[in-house]
Amino acid sequence: MDKKLAVIAIGGNSLITDKDHQTVEDQYQAICTTAKHIVDLIEEGYSVVVTHGNGPQVGFILRRSEIAHETAGMHSVPLVSCGADTQGAIGYQIQQAMDNEFKSRGMDKSAVTIVTQVEVDKEDQAFANPSKPIGTFYSEEQMETIRKEHPDWNMVSDAGRGYRRVVPSPRPQSIVEREAINTLIDAGFNVIAVGGGGIPVVREENGFTGIDAVIDKDFATSLLAADLKADLLIISTGVPQVALNFNTPEEKRLLNVSLDEMKKYMDEGHFAPGSMLPKVQAVVSFLEKGGKEAIITDPEHIKAAVAGETGTHITI
Numbered sequence: 001m002d003k004k005l006a007v008i009a010i011g012g013n014s015l016i017t018d019k020d021h022q023t024v025e026d027q028y029q030a031i032c033t034t035a036k037h038i039v040d041l042i043e044e045g046y047s048v049v050v051t052h053g054n055g056p057q058v059g060f061i062l063r064r065s066e067i068a069h070e071t072a073g074m075h076s077v078p079l080v081s082c083g084a085d086t087q088g089a090i091g092y093q094i095q096q097a098m099d100n101e102f103k104s105r106g107m108d109k110s111a112v113t114i115v116t117q118v119e120v121d122k123e124d125q126a127f128a129n130p131s132k133p134i135g136t137f138y139s140e141e142q143m144e145t146i147r148k149e150h151p152d153w154n155m156v157s158d159a160g161r162g163y164r165r166v167v168p169s170p171r172p173q174s175i176v177e178r179e180a181i182n183t184l185i186d187a188g189f190n191v192i193a194v195g196g197g198g199i200p201v202v203r204e205e206n207g208f209t210g211i212d213a214v215i216d217k218d219f220a221t222s223l224l225a226a227d228l229k230a231d232l233l234i235i236s237t238g239v240p241q242v243a244l245n246f247n248t249p250e251e252k253r254l255l256n257v258s259l260d261e262m263k264k265y266m267d268e269g270h271f272a273p274g275s276m277l278p279k280v281q282a283v284v285s286f287l288e289k290g291g292k293e294a295i296i297t298d299p300e301h302i303k304a305a306v307a308g309e310t311g312t313h314i315t316i
């Protein structure tokens with residue numbers, strides 16, 4: 001492949017702009033906006049692999065199935081299947097939005113979604129320590145009811161935005177459909193893969209089996225980018241740049257940082273767990289596996305960031 005390859009991660013929360021815009025159609029509108037920024041990059045000459053989160057969406061699907069089970073006796077749906085559902089539903093929207101954007105710009109390109117399984121270790125300590133927030137944000141008042149009605153739920157306070165249910169989030173070990181993704185890129189497709197961090201599977205004697213968990217999409221994206229030997233990893237998030245002393249009077253935004261500097265800032269505790277920390281860890285892992293450059297920015301600044309004007313650029 002002659003073109004430069006960029007792997008871009010989109011957060012599941014970024015597809016739900018606020019609590020009044022949570023419908024499937026609202027999500028499609030948010031994806032159409034993000035698709036424009038991604039197609040800008042393709043217009044600049046990049047081939048692109050898009051990955052996406054699913055934290056809110058997988059929680060909504062799981063809860064919907066639980067309510068149908070509790071109130072109407074419908075069969076319940078395992079968490080791993082809920083994750084697979086999000087790959088199809090979100091992948092379909094990204095694929096359609098990108099294809100429509102290509103058409104509107106007269107570009108002879110297309111996007112394709114690949115259902116992606118990601119191998120995890122069934123002995124991963126994460127299965128005993130749920131940490132991945134999914135679904136709805138609950139207020140302190142709602143928590144009183146939840147503690148009574150769902151004493152088995154594991155809950156955390158999520159970045160000051162409310163309380164959320166958490167599920168196991170094992171580290172991704174390998175991407176099962178890696179060769180298929182590579183083949184599609186070589187054939188000229190822009191690929192949507194490892195949606196929701198990938199469908200978690202464990203290796204058994206007779207093949208793979210799904211396991212209930214939600215993989216962090218930033219870690220899965222980092223692994224995929226390293227496997228594909230991508231020229232650029234872009235982690236899109238809610239802010240245009242990473243900052244030291246975030247949200248304090250000493251806040252300092254970062255533009256160009258070396259891998260060693262980023263590791264030092266990480267060790268100094270500048271990045272919040274469950275928020276910027278996993279994104280920085282994902283970037284560090286990509287660069288330590290041979291990647292040359294990663295950018296952390298928000299979707300609307302992708303083009304300007306790739307031009308070097310903004311975003312946080314981390315290089316070896």
Ligand SMILES: NC(=O)OP(=O)(O)O
Pocket residue numbers: 010011012013052053054055056196197214215216217218
């Ligand atoms: N799976 C995952 O990491 O999703 P979010 O990015 O939505 O949290």
